[in-house]
Amino acid sequence: MARRSKTRKNGAGSCPIERVLIWTDMEGISCITRWEQVNSTGSAYAEGRALYTEDVNAAVRGAKLAGFEEIYVVDGHGAGGAYSFNSYLKDKLEPGAQYVFGHRWGCFVEPLRVGRCAVVLVGAHARAGVADGVLCHTMSSESWYHATLNGKPIGEVGFAAAIAGSFGAPVVFVSGDAATCREARELLGEHLVCAQVKRGVTRFAAVCLPPAESQQLIEDGVYAALIRSAELLPAPYDPRSPMTLRVELTSPDKVKDYMGRMGISVVGPREIESKGETFWELWDRFWHY
Numbered sequence: 562m563a564r565r566s567k568t569r570k571n572g573a574g575s576c577p578i579e580r581v582l583i584w585t586d587m588e589g590i591s592c593i594t595r596w597e598q599v600n601s602t603g604s605a606y607a608e609g610r611a612l613y614t615e616d617v618n619a620a621v622r623g624a625k626l627a628g629f630e631e632i633y634v635v636d637g638h639g640a641g642g643a644y645s646f647n648s649y650l651k652d653k654l655e656p657g658a659q660y661v662f663g664h665r666w667g668c669f670v671e672p673l674r675v676g677r678c679a680v681v682l683v684g685a686h687a688r689a690g691v692a693d694g695v696l697c698h699t700m701s702s703e704s705w706y707h708a709t710l711n712g713k714p715i716g717e718v719g720f721a722a723a724i725a726g727s728f729g730a731p732v733v734f735v736s737g738d739a740a741t742c743r744e745a746r747e748l749l750g751e752h753l754v755c756a757q758v759k760r761g762v763t764r765f766a767a768v769c770l771p772p773a774e775s776q777q778l779i780e781d782g783v784y785a786a787l788i789r790s791a792e793l794l795p796a797p798y799d800p801r802s803p804m805t806l807r808v809e810l811t812s813p814d815k816v817k818d819y820m821g822r823m824g825i826s827v828v829g830p831r832e833i834e835s836k837g838e839t840f841w842e843l844w845d846r847f848w849h850y
């Protein structure tokens with residue numbers, strides 16, 4: 562299924578962006594504060610996926626308003642079982658985009674390979690160990706304790722930006738809690754548009770916007786991020802090469818999942834490491850298996 566892309570008409574000056582890739586996660590959605598809302602077997606999952614779907618729809622509306630016809634939306638949330646990377650309520654999805662199900666987080670890069678692509682992150686969450694990060698974790702709350710890229714702490718926003726950056730694409734918008742917006746701005750700079758939909762009080766408590774307001778914030782923010790001229794787009798994230806990703810796992814037994822894997826070294830009782838010239842090269846070995 563292919564949609565013809567057209568050059569965007571909105572915005573001043575020349576814009577190098579012709580397509581939009583929306584990567585979504587569930588923990589950074591407004592009014593979501595508990596694992597029970599994001600795990601498929603959780604007692605409040607039905608509520609969580611309804612909230613998730615509407616925040617995602619708002620981002621699609623923003624991209625459509627900005628004039629884009631080639632919009633890819635990827636469900637990146639591992640809810641568990643049949644609902645992993647498959648949590649949206651299908652009959653409620655906003656028309657005018659193509660939806661990707663069943664692909665692991667950060668692995669669907671087709672539009673990035675084509676080029677002239679901007680990345681939008683909806684429902685992102687802070688990295689593991691952040692005091693006010695609602696449901697904060699890095700890749701796995703059970704087995705990853707801490708990760709660094711070239712010695713600098715990194716979470717999923719950083720991973721997404723580094724994957725996009727490997728293909729020369731910028732992350733232009735992030736929605737999530739205050740901690741996520743802070744983390745993203747520190748990494749990606751002042752031109753990043755952020756929609757703060759909640760403020761964490763603890764890892765499992767937050768001051769939240771009502772969904773209607775968070776959705777408006779997301780729609781307006783995505784629109785504003787995508788109508789910018791080239792010089793006002795955030796630069797693609799480019800950690801210096803060669804890159805070293807080091808992950809401290811939660812306990813030594815978790816190391817066995819990575820033993821014998823090409824390009825991954827065990828460097829401590831619960832530490833593993835991978836090196837690459839581009840982040841995608843490194844990530845592809847690390848996560849996409």
Ligand SMILES: [Zn+2]
Nearest residue numbers: 586587588638
């Ligand atoms: Zn998630």
